[in-house]
Amino acid sequence: MSTMRTMWLAALFTTAACVSPEEHRRVLGANEALKAEILSLTQTQHAISRENEQLRADLERVGKQAADADWIREQKAKLDKLLATYQEGSAGALPGVEVVRTGEGVAFRVLGGVLFSPGRIEISDQGQKTLAQLIDTLKQEGKRVRVDGHTDDTPITHSQWGTNLRLSVERSMAVADFLIKSGLPADKVGIAGFGEYRPIDAAATDPARQKNRRVEILMLDR
Numbered sequence: 001m002s003t004m005r006t007m008w009l010a011a012l013f014t015t016a017a018c019v020s021p022e023e024h025r026r027v028l029g030a031n032e033a034l035k036a037e038i039l040s041l042t043q044t045q046h047a048i049s050r051e052n053e054q055l056r057a058d059l060e061r062v063g064k065q066a067a068d069a070d071w072i073r074e075q076k077a078k079l080d081k082l083l084a085t086y087q088e089g090s091a092g093a094l095p096g097v098e099v100v101r102t103g104e105g106v107a108f109r110v111l112g113g114v115l116f117s118p119g120r121i122e123i124s125d126q127g128q129k130t131l132a133q134l135i136d137t138l139k140q141e142g143k144r145v146r147v148d149g150h151t152d153d154t155p156i157t158h159s160q161w162g163t164n165l166r167l168s169v170e171r172s173m174a175v176a177d178f179l180i181k182s183g184l185p186a187d188k189v190g191i192a193g194f195g196e197y198r199p200i201d202a203a204a205t206d207p208a209r210q211k212n213r214r215v216e217i218l219m220l221d222r
Contacts, residue, residue: 075221079106082137094130105143105221108134112151112171112213119159121170123178131175134217135182141219145179146190147172148216152209153196169193175215 082099085092086108096114100107115127123131138145149172151164161167172191180186201208 075106078141082106085137092133094133097130097134100216102216102218104146105219107148107216107218109214109216111210112215113210115175115215116171119156119161119167121161121167121174123174128178131178132182135179135184138179138184138217138219143219143221144188144190145184146192146218146220147176147179148218149175149191149193150198150212150214150216151196152212153199153204154209163195165193165195165197167193168195171215175217179217 079099079101084090086097086099087093096111098109100109110127110130114130115123117124149168149170151168153164156162156164156167159167161170169191170193172193176189176191180189196212199208199212200214201211
C-alpha cells in the first residue's frame with residue numbers, strides 16, 4: 001500500500017473517531033427529516049398538478065358550453081329570420097314551402113306537388129320558380145346542403161321507377177342538379193332518398209299522404 005493511501009485512510013479513521021454518537025444520531029435524524037420533507041413536497045407537487053389538470057378540464061368544458069350556447073343562439077336567430085321571411089303570411093312566403101327545424105339543421109320543406117307531377121322526376125315550371133326563389137338564401141347561408149326525397153306509402157304500379165324509394169332518390173337528384181346549375185357548389189350538395197319510410201303524418205288519409213310527398217332541402221349544421 002502506498003504511503004499516500006495509508007495517510008488518507010488514517011485521516012478518515014481519525015475524523016470518524018472524532019464524531020460523537022450523539023452528533024452521528026443528530027446528523028442521521030436531520031437526514032431523515034430532510035427526506036420526509038422532500039417526500040411531502042413531492043406529494044404536494046403531484047396534488048397541485050392533478051388540481052391544475054382538473055382546472056384545465058373544467059375550463060375547457062365551460063368554454064365548450066359557452067361556445068355551444070352562442071351557437072344555439074346564432075342558430076335560433078337564423079331560424080327566426082328564415083321564418084319571418086318565408087312562413088305563411090310573411091312577405092316572402094312561397095306556396096307549398098315551409099321552414100322547419102330538424103335535428104341536423106334548418107330545412108326548406110317543399111311539397112312534392114309543387115315540384116313534380118305524379119310519378120315524374122322532371123321538375124315542373126312552378127317547381128323551378130319556387131326553387132329559384134330559395135337559391136339566394138341557400139348561397140348566403142353557405143352551408144352544406146342535403147336534398148332529402150320523400151314519398152307517400154301508395155305502392156307504385158305504373159311508373160318506371162318501381163319503388164317509392166327509387167322515386168324519392170331520383171327526385172332528390174333532380175332537385176340537387178337544379179341547385180348546382182343555379183350556382184350552389186357541387187361539393188356542398190348531397191342527396192338522400194327515404195321513400196315512404198319517414199312520414200310526417202302516419203295517417204292513411206289523402207291529406208296525410210299529400211304532406212308526406214315532399215322534398216326537404218336541409219342546411220346542415222355540421
